[in-house]
Amino acid sequence: DAGVTQSPTHLIKTRGQQVTLRCSPISGHKSVSWYQQVLGQGPQFIFQYYEKEERGRGNFPDRFSARQFPNYSSELNVNALLLGDSALYLCASSLGRDGTKMNTEAFFGQGTRLTVV
Amino acid sequence: RKEVEQDPGPFNVPEGATVAFNCTYSNSASQSFFWYRQDCRKEPKLLMSVYSSGNEDGRFTAQLNRASQYISLLIRDSKLSDSATYLCVVNPPGQAGTALIFGKGTTLSVSS
Numbered sequence: 001d002a003g004v005t006q007s008p009t010h011l012i013k014t015r016g017q018q019v020t021l022r023c024s025p026i027s028g029h030k031s032v033s034w035y036q037q038v039l040g041q042g043p044q045f046i047f048q049y050y051e052k053e054e055r056g057r058g059n060f061p062d063r064f065s066a067r068q069f070p071n072y073s074s075e076l077n078v079n080a081l082l083l084g085d086s087a088l089y090l091c092a093s094s095l096g097r098d099g100t101k102m103n104t105e106a107f108f109g110q111g112t113r114l115t116v117v
Numbered sequence: 118r119k120e121v122e123q124d125p126g127p128f129n130v131p132e133g134a135t136v137a138f139n140c141t142y143s144n145s146a147s148q149s150f151f152w153y154r155q156d157c158r159k160e161p162k163l164l165m166s167v168y169s170s171g172n173e174d175g176r177f178t179a180q181l182n183r184a185s186q187y188i189s190l191l192i193r194d195s196k197l198s199d200s201a202t203y204l205c206v207v208n209p210p211g212q213a214g215t216a217l218i219f220g221k222g223t224t225l226s227v228s229s
Contacts (some may be wrong), residue, residue: 042121042204042219043161056216075171077189090160092217104149106217108160 002027004093004109012115013081021076021112025093029057032074033106034066035090043090049074050096081116088113120144123205123220130227134195134209138223140188140205149208150181152190154201155222164190183201 005024008011013019025032036041048056049068063079078085092106123140130136142150150167165172167179167188178191188205205220 035217035219040221042221043217045216045218048216058216104217105151105163105166107163108159 004088004091004107006091006109006112008112009110010042010115012117013079014117015083017081017116018077018079019081019114021078021089021091021114022073023093023109024073025091026107028095029093029107030072030096031094032068032072033041033092033094033112034074034076035092036060037111038086039089045075048106078114086114086116097116120209120218121205121207121220123203124223125221126223126225128223128225130195130225131226132195132197132229134227135191135193136195136225138190138205138225139193140190140220142160142186142188142205142207144207144209144218145183145186145205146209146210149209150188151206151208151217152153152177152179152188153204153206153219155204164203184218191224195225197227197229200225200227 007022033048037043045058046060047066052068066076068074088111090111091109094106095103102117120143152164153161154164155161165174167181170181176193179188196209202222202224204222207218
């Protein structure tokens with residue numbers, strides 16, 4: 001079975017540009033979350049989508065947006081890129097509701113390494 | 118107070134040693150707890166979930182103390198391949214399973 005897949009794996013952009021990152025969750029998983037990880041820090045939560053609705057948003061500016069498609073894949077968009085947006089962007093997939101409980105075990109893709117110059 | 122705090126590390130231990138990592142969390146209503154492992158420039162990988170009763174997986178034992186809001190990970194008989202950063206992760210309460218909150222991570226280096 002395929003794990004979480006993200007594209008592209010690496011990306012170089014200039015300040016002010018816009019970027020779109022893509023994520024395909026594990027088959028059967030309905031929840032996708034996005035995280036930003038800068039060097040030396042743990043991942044920081046950006047967004048969570050479940051059943052195509054935004055269910056959580058971290059402390060990131062409005063330049064960051066995301067959406068989830070009917071097939072549960074997801075895109076993260078970042079506008080007006082800043083040097084400080086350089087980071088590893090991670091997508092995580094989780095099952096979501098498992099019977100009456102929420103299964104929150106998350107599995108990560110390999111990430112997209114974004115460099116803003 | 119940070120939401121999830123971990124031992125600063127790094128931990129440098131010889132093969133065969135036992136090493137323990139500690140973590141505290143601030144949201145007393147948190148319901149799910151995990152340890153993730155992250156190798157250099159790779160994605161985090163789920164090592165184990167942490168339950169109130171404690172749980173063990175081979176050489177790894179995780180404990181949760183809700184009263185103290187404290188999580189631990191014990192690694193016995195350390196192997197060279199255990200060298201990595203260990204991330205303490207908490208899932209605060211939420212209807213759809215909201216954000217995972219990560220600690221900064223503790224780096225473990227096992228030497229021969």
